[in-house]
Amino acid sequence: MSEQAEEALETQALDRYECRACGYVYEPQKGDDKYDIPAGTAFAELPINWKCPVCTAKKVAFANIGPAGTASGFKENLGYGLGVNKLTPAQKNILIFGALALGFLFFISLYGLQ
Numbered sequence: 001m002s003e004q005a006e007e008a009l010e011t012q013a014l015d016r017y018e019c020r021a022c023g024y025v026y027e028p029q030k031g032d033d034k035y036d037i038p039a040g041t042a043f044a045e046l047p048i049n050w051k052c053p054v055c056t057a058k059k060v061a062f063a064n065i066g067p068a069g070t071a072s073g074f075k076e077n078l079g080y081g082l083g084v085n086k087l088t089p090a091q092k093n094i095l096i097f098g099a100l101a102l103g104f105l106f107f108i109s110l111y112g113l114q
């Protein structure tokens with residue numbers, strides 16, 4: 001179960017952020033040469049004084065557009081991302097437990113049919 005939780009965190013850490021002022025996209029896999037940000041740095045881990053390397057907009061001007069390779073339309077993704085971020089670890093555990101319990105019940109019901 002803890003592996004699933006870590007996986008979810010890693011996925012979130014790779015979310016890209018788009019500058020709403022100029023359209024520059026910060027990609028965690030690439031980092032940012034201009035500010036000596038090493039590759040693999042999540043947007044949330046950027047220094048508070050980090051600014052858009054193109055137009056120097058502040059971090060608050062950026063919108064979460066999700067991990068690379070997903071469909072765009074960042075408004076939906078933004079709402080989705082915020083919703084997940086608001087979940088406490090306990091709530092995430094409940095979700096994971098619930099999924100496991102459902103899978104278990106399904107398994108048992110198959111047994112009952114035989």
Ligand SMILES: [Zn+2]
Nearest residue numbers: 019022052055
């Ligand atoms: Zn910008």
